[in-house]
Amino acid sequence: MHMADALISPVVGGTLWAATAGLASYAAKKVQSDMDEQKVPLMGVLGAFVFASQMINFTIPGTGSSGHIGGGVLLAILLGPHAAFLTIASILTVQALFFADGGLLALGCNIFNMGFIPCYIAYPFIYKPLVGTTPSQRRIMLGSITAAVVGLQLGAFSVVLETFFSGISALPFSTFVLLMQPIHLAIGLIEGIITAVVIGFIYQEAPQIIQPKAFNQSLGATSIKKVVIVLFILALITGGALSWFASSNPDGLEWSISGTNGEEKLQETDEIHGFFAEIQEKVAFLPDYNFKATSHPTAAEETEATSEAAWPAVDPGTSVAGLVGSVITLILAYFIGKGLQVAAKR
Amino acid sequence: MSHHTIDLTNVFYTYPDGTTALRNLSLHIGHGEAVAIVGSNGSGKTTLLSHLNGVLFPTEGAVNIGGYPVVKETLSHIRRTVGMIFQNPDDQLFMPTVYDDVAFGPLNLGYPPLEVEKRVMSVLKTVGAYALKDRPPYRLSGGQKRAVAIAAVLAMDPAILVMDEPTAALDPLARRKLITLLHTFSHTKIIATHDLDMVLDLCKRTIVLHNGTILADGPTLEIFRNKLILEQAGLEQPFSMQNCPVCSKS
Amino acid sequence: MIKLKSTWLDLRTIDDLAAQNTFIHSLNSCTKLVTTLAFILFVTSFSNYEVTSLIPLLFYPVALMSLGNLPYKPIAKRLLLIAPFIVFIGLLNPIFDKAPIAKLGPFLITGGWLSFLSITIKLLLTVTSALILVATTGMNSICSAMAQIGVPKPIVIQILFMYRYLHVLLEEFLKTNQAYDLRSFKTTGIHYKAWGSLLGQLLLRTMDRAQRIYQAMLCRGFDGKVPLRSAASWTKKEYVYLLFCLFFFLFCRFINIPQTLGRLLTGGFQ
Numbered sequence: 001m002h003m004a005d006a007l008i009s010p011v012v013g014g015t016l017w018a019a020t021a022g023l024a025s026y027a028a029k030k031v032q033s034d035m036d037e038q039k040v041p042l043m044g045v046l047g048a049f050v051f052a053s054q055m056i057n058f059t060i061p062g063t064g065s066s067g068h069i070g071g072g073v074l075l076a077i078l079l080g081p082h083a084a085f086l087t088i089a090s091i092l093t094v095q096a097l098f099f100a101d102g103g104l105l106a107l108g109c110n111i112f113n114m115g116f117i118p119c120y121i122a123y124p125f126i127y128k129p130l131v132g133t134t135p136s137q138r139r140i141m142l143g144s145i146t147a148a149v150v151g152l153q154l155g156a157f158s159v160v161l162e163t164f165f166s167g168i169s170a171l172p173f174s175t176f177v178l179l180m181q182p183i184h185l186a187i188g189l190i191e192g193i194i195t196a197v198v199i200g201f202i203y204q205e206a207p208q209i210i211q212p213k214a215f216n217q218s219l220g221a222t223s224i225k226k227v228v229i230v231l232f233i234l235a236l237i238t239g240g241a242l243s244w245f246a247s248s249n250p251d252g253l254e255w256s257i258s259g260t261n262g263e264e265k266l267q268e269t270d271e272i273h274g275f276f277a278e279i280q281e282k283v284a285f286l287p288d289y290n291f292k293a294t295s296h297p298t299a300a301e302e303t304e305a306t307s308e309a310a311w312p313a314v315d316p317g318t319s320v321a322g323l324v325g326s327v328i329t330l331i332l333a334y335f336i337g338k339g340l341q342v343a344a345k346r
Numbered sequence: 347m348s349h350h351t352i353d354l355t356n357v358f359y360t361y362p363d364g365t366t367a368l369r370n371l372s373l374h375i376g377h378g379e380a381v382a383i384v385g386s387n388g389s390g391k392t393t394l395l396s397h398l399n400g401v402l403f404p405t406e407g408a409v410n411i412g413g414y415p416v417v418k419e420t421l422s423h424i425r426r427t428v429g430m431i432f433q434n435p436d437d438q439l440f441m442p443t444v445y446d447d448v449a450f451g452p453l454n455l456g457y458p459p460l461e462v463e464k465r466v467m468s469v470l471k472t473v474g475a476y477a478l479k480d481r482p483p484y485r486l487s488g489g490q491k492r493a494v495a496i497a498a499v500l501a502m503d504p505a506i507l508v509m510d511e512p513t514a515a516l517d518p519l520a521r522r523k524l525i526t527l528l529h530t531f532s533h534t535k536i537i538a539t540h541d542l543d544m545v546l547d548l549c550k551r552t553i554v555l556h557n558g559t560i561l562a563d564g565p566t567l568e569i570f571r572n573k574l575i576l577e578q579a580g581l582e583q584p585f586s587m588q589n590c591p592v593c594s595k596s
Numbered sequence: 597m598i599k600l601k602s603t604w605l606d607l608r609t610i611d612d613l614a615a616q617n618t619f620i621h622s623l624n625s626c627t628k629l630v631t632t633l634a635f636i637l638f639v640t641s642f643s644n645y646e647v648t649s650l651i652p653l654l655f656y657p658v659a660l661m662s663l664g665n666l667p668y669k670p671i672a673k674r675l676l677l678i679a680p681f682i683v684f685i686g687l688l689n690p691i692f693d694k695a696p697i698a699k700l701g702p703f704l705i706t707g708g709w710l711s712f713l714s715i716t717i718k719l720l721l722t723v724t725s726a727l728i729l730v731a732t733t734g735m736n737s738i739c740s741a742m743a744q745i746g747v748p749k750p751i752v753i754q755i756l757f758m759y760r761y762l763h764v765l766l767e768e769f770l771k772t773n774q775a776y777d778l779r780s781f782k783t784t785g786i787h788y789k790a791w792g793s794l795l796g797q798l799l800l801r802t803m804d805r806a807q808r809i810y811q812a813m814l815c816r817g818f819d820g821k822v823p824l825r826s827a828a829s830w831t832k833k834e835y836v837y838l839l840f841c842l843f844f845f846l847f848c849r850f851i852n853i854p855q856t857l858g859r860l861l862t863g864g865f866q
Contacts, residue, residue, distance in 0.1 A: 004682045005722035006685050011642050024656045028748040041440065041809040044757020048765040051758070053795055054775060055600040055766075057785035059842065069829045090755040096764070097738065098610055100678050100723040105636045152813075168644055168715060170693035170708055171683050194791050201796030219800040270754065322648040325858025328653045333658045340662035344618055401811045407828040422817070430815045436764050437808040442756050446825060454817030482611070482736070484763035500818060 003110055003159060009166040016162070017108030023116060024089055030082040036065070047087040051094070057196060071128060072118025073147045075197045078209070081119040088115035107125030107163050113155040131239030135210055140203060141196040148192030149185065153205055156184035251307060350377045350412045350505040352398065357407035359393055359558075368404070369558040370585050371460040380535040382545040382566065385555035386580030391510070391538040392433070394555065412505070426455065427543065429504030433511045435491035439483035439538075444475065444494050447483065451502040458566035471490040473527060489520025496527070505565050506534040513541045534588040542570065549586065553578045600773060603764040610727075620664035625737035626744050627834040631841045632729040637844040644711040645649030645697060650718065650854040656844070657724040664732040671727050678723055705730035735759050742825055746803050753822045761849045765802065772798060 005013070031039065050071035057068060071091075076082035089111045102110040130143035134207040160176045163169050169176070204208045352375040359368040367390045375381050395403040397409050400421045409416040416424050432438045432453040441447035447467060470476040473493040478486060485543050486494065492512065499507065511522045512528070525547050528535065537549060545552060545566055552569045554562040555581045562569050569575060570587055582588075614621070620628075635656055642650055661668065678750065690708030698705040742750045754824060768794065776794065788793055810818075847853075 004678070004719065005640055005726075006682055006719035007685060008640065010637050013640065014637075020685065024751055025604055025748050028750040031750055038806075040753065040820075040822065041757060041813065042803070042806040043754055044440075045761045045765070045802050045806040047754065047758035048761040049799060051762055052603075052765045054601065055603050055796070056769065057599070059785035061785055086751055086754050087758070090758045093755055094735070094759055097726060097735070098607060100674050100726050103636065103722050104633060104726050105640055105722070110767065126728070155640060162696050163685075168711070170689040170691075171685065172692060175692075189836065193788075194795065197792030197797040198795045198799060201792040202799060203708045206800060206803075236830055274640045321853045321858030322852075323700065323858065323861050324854065325854030326648045326651045328857055328861070330654070331656065333652075336655065337662045339656035340659055341665075344665060344769055345664045387752075396811075399815055401814070407849065425815055425817065428815075430812075432808065432812055434808070437805060438812040439814065440757065440760060442739070442760060442808050446823075448812075450818075450823065451816035451821040454821075482763075483760070485611070496817065 002092075003104035003106040003113070003162060005105045005165055007168050008106050008109060009168065011103065012162050012166045014107035014228070015108075016112050017105070020108045020111040022328060023120075024080060024086065024111070027082040027085045031086060034082075035075055036214060041077065043083050043087045045138055046078060047090050051091050058190070064314060067200060069191050069194045070118070071195075072114055073122055073191075074198060075121045076123035077127065077195075077199055079143075084123070085115050085119040088119065109159075110205070113158045113162075116153040117154045117158065118147070121154060122147040126150055135203060137200050137203065140199050140210075144196035144199055144214075145189065145192030148195055149188035152188030152191060153181060156180040207337070230267045263285060351410075352426070352506065352534070352564065353408075353410040354397070354537070355408050355410070357397065357404040357409060359397065359402060360405045361466060367558050368397075371407075371558065373388060373553065373560065373563065375536065378532065378534055379551060381537070382543065382552045383536065383538040383547040383555060384540070384542065384552060384579070384581060385561075389555040389579070390558040391555055393558075395430070395508055395510055395538055396505075396534070399430050400424050401430075426502060428466055428506045428508055429499035429502060431507065431509040431512060433497055433514060435495040436483070438495045439486075439491060442536075443479070444470070444481050444483065444486070445479040447494065448479075448498045448501050450596060451498060454507060455502060465501050465503075469500040471496075471499065473497045476522075487520070487522065489517065489576075490517050492516060492520070492524060493527070495532040504533065507531065509535070509537045509539075511539055511541075513539065513544055516529060540581075542581065542584050544569070544586055546586060554581070556580070592593065600766060604770065605765075606670070607763065607766070610731050611734065612671075613666055613731040614737075616665055618663060618665050618732075620660055620732045623837055624730075624828045624830055624834045625733045625741035627830065628729055628733050629738060629745070631838055632725050634842060635845060636722050638849055639718055639725075640715070641849070642718070644714055645707060645719065647674050647710055647713045648854040648858075649848065650714065650721070652848045652853040653721055653845070656762050656841070657721065657728055660728045660732065661666050662730065666728065666731050671724055671731075673782075674727055675720065675723050679719065682719050683716065686712045689715070727859070739839045740825060744826065749822075749824070752824065755808075756824075761805075764805075768801075769798065771845075 032192070050069075053071065055067050072084070072088055075087050078084070091115075092110050093108060094116065095105055096107050096110070127143040127147040131139045132145060157177070157180070160180050163171070163176065164173050172315060173177075199210060223337060352373075354371055354373050357368050357371045359367045362389075371390075383394060385391055393402065397404060397416070397555040398411065400416045400418075401477070403409075403416070404557055413425055414420045414423060414427075437579075441445050441450050448466045448470060449462050454520070457465070463518060465475065466479075470479055473496050475490060475493045475497055476495065480488060483491060483494065486520055491493055496512075516524065520542070529550055535548070539545060550556070551564070551568055553577050554569060554575060562572070562575045562580050570583055573583065576583060622664055639650070639653060654799050660666070689712045689799070690706060693706065693708035693711060695707045695763075696704045696705045733741075739752050742755075743749060772794070773786075776790070781789065
């Protein structure tokens with residue numbers, strides 16, 4: 001569920017970049033003030049461990065297909081949320097650079113979806129209370145699976161939101177939700193079971209690693225309190241934005257629950273994009289960024305008129321010119337490339 | 347510089363899981379000596395080495411290096427005096443490039459940048475790894491990794507070199523090069539190994555460990571001639587001392 | 597296992613490419629990082645229906661690959677591996693967005709098809725530019741650049757350590773997986789009964805390794821701080837490169853070059 005640069009807008013990418021950058025420096029401060037020097041090599045090696053385990057295929061019984069793990073919850077259990085968050089961020093950064101998995105602009109989104117959610121939501125609010133201070137194999141199983149499933153559901157939903165607000169994909173919100181959530185239910189289950197059996201194995205072989213006292217000392221009540229405060233602030237911000245949004249359009253919040261009524265939908269997406277266009281104007285980033293209402297199949301007739309009005313009517317001549325020009329540009333690019341290659345070799 | 351000696355008196359060590367790895371171990375190693383520590387797997391070699399630079403502290407008894415007891419307060423001094431070369435060089439080469447790795451120790455010791463650079467260059471030349479300085483550690487061969495690990499330790503200018511299985515996983519040529527290199531060092535050397543032929547080459551004195559105690563301690567040749575002791579310790583005479591398989595003469 | 601192996605090989609390929617010595621490689625890593633980020637911002641800032649005006653931006657990856665002596669094949673391979681999911685999402689656009697937008701002779705082009713094309717080109721541009729960045733800079737220099745632009749040091753060190761041991765662990769995992777495959781006779785993956793013990797064993801081994809590394813660090817005077825080499829300083833070359841690239845991006849952003857060019861030519865024919 002890596003988000004890709006090609007599917008997000010600079011506004012969404014930039015916002016999440018800023019959010020994750022803030023979170024990362026907070027986590028870095030926490031890890032540093034922890035004074036547990038041992039964590040420096042441990043985080044590095046565990047990051048490499050999760051990265052490499054993502055490449056291992058686990059056969060899913062009864063299906064013949066195979067799954068693999070993301071590792072967010074696993075890392076949070078082993079390292080505590082702050083160190084785990086930084087570790088996930090490092091994995092995603094290397095993946096974005098070397099494997100173009102996700103992208104550099106989408107990195108903020110990906111760290112948020114696969115790092116923040118499991119480390120700061122699924123782990124402290126689901127795994128910890130479920131497993132408690134006296135872990136047992138059953139509790140570990142229950143805690144890991146629930147945490148992984150909830151984490152992945154939230155992550156998938158976050159992908160949908162990010163894609164939707166970017167407005168690049170024309171997929172209607174509800175269709176995308178229906179597409180993403182069930183798939184990630186299955187993925188979350190597999191992730192949860194693998195996490196559970198690995199943690200179960202460690203608990204059996206080397207329980208001192210799992211016992212909260214021995215390993216996660218930094219996870220006292222204070223850090224949880226901080227998380228709650230952070231979440232509260234986040235909630236305030238989103239709440240504020242949403243209510244402002246709702247007040248400017250009484251039906252503004254309905255987009256999330258409205259069915260497939262095209263007319264309504266179109267109008268509202270316009271509203272959403274208008275909202276972002278306004279923000280964009282305010283931050284004066286690339287002023288002529290073109291927001292275009294996504295149309296909807298059931299409202300095709302109506303949209304025809306609107307979109308043609310919204311879009312500068314293009315005459316065939318212009319299209320031909322664009323096509324011819326593009327081909328020539330491509331040819332030019334090829335020859336300039338070849339030329340530079342020759343020049344560079346000399 | 348004259349007394350870089352090592353003294354262990356009645357050292358016991360028990361791991362947290364209850365395994366006793368060292369039992370009443372006492373030994374003295376003098377300045378400039380080259381001593382081999384041999385013994386079967388699980389005889390306590392690595393545990394013993396870990397006591398020499400305060401990675402582990404004895405459960406009972408005392409360790410004394412160059413007149414300083416090994417305790418938490420003296421650790422920074424002890425770790426400057428004792429250079430430890432680990433069994434797996436991958437564990438020791440953690441920095442992104444060879445240069446950075448060798449510079450890690452001197453930088454931590456607080457040397458000025460120019461001095462650090464001079465040291466790094468000089469030790470890399472000593473071990474013959476100068477050309478590798480910008481390479482990442484994972485692009486080195488086993489022998490090269492070993493050489494760089496030694497350089498990283500030498501850069502801190504230790505008086506005592508402690509090595510755990512330095513010839514393990516080396517090809518014959520790399521092994522020979524390493525032995526030649528070690529010959530040139532005047533440091534006090536302590537080498538834990540299964541490579542008894544190297545011991546013959548390098549160390550005048552050998553300590554045989556068995557079940558966490560010293561089974562024998564004496565001149566290398568004498569000990570290697572005593573088949574009884576070797577057998578008891580789970581060892582075998584070095585190949586160079588065994589009868590020639592072709593002509594049956596020793 | 598195939599994935600493990602190809603990951604390991606890909607890492608090494610990119611590493612080798614980054615060790616070259618060309619004009620692009622010689623540029624300060626910070627300059628390249630900033631330029632790449634700017635490029636991606638420019639590319640993604642184009643609207644959904646923009647196709648022709650994106651095309652001149654191809655000059656950037658093409659020029660860099662030529663000047664940096666990068667082969668097309670591994671980068672194209674990566675692109676093809678990444679593409680399916682995004683292309684799939686993109687292909688849904690023509691289904692949901694049927695508003696006609698342009699006419700090409702007798703054909704009506706819908707918004708969906710235009711935006712699909714646009715996504716594909718954006719994908720091509722963003723993926724190649726990120727890969728070009730590592731293949732001409734290398735991980736270590738990117739990390740120094742990150743430290744220079746103010747990324748907190750613990751994060752930079754974390755990435756460096758992670759990357760360092762990724763090579764070691766991939767090899768180790770490869771061996772374990774090979775050992776598993778040799779005794780399992782089915783090559784579909786790890787049987788669920790072995791999930792916990794296989795990954796658990798690897799995890800315990802990894803944690804032991806972390807302990808040994810920590811000891812090795814302590815033996816060399818580690819006190820919580822890892823000394824990092826700072827990135828090279830900016831020279832005139834870097835400023836010229838950055839300004840030139842930014843100027844080019846801006847030019848492409850605000851002037852539709854193919855359109856202008858095409859109009860000139862087709863206008864000439866009429």
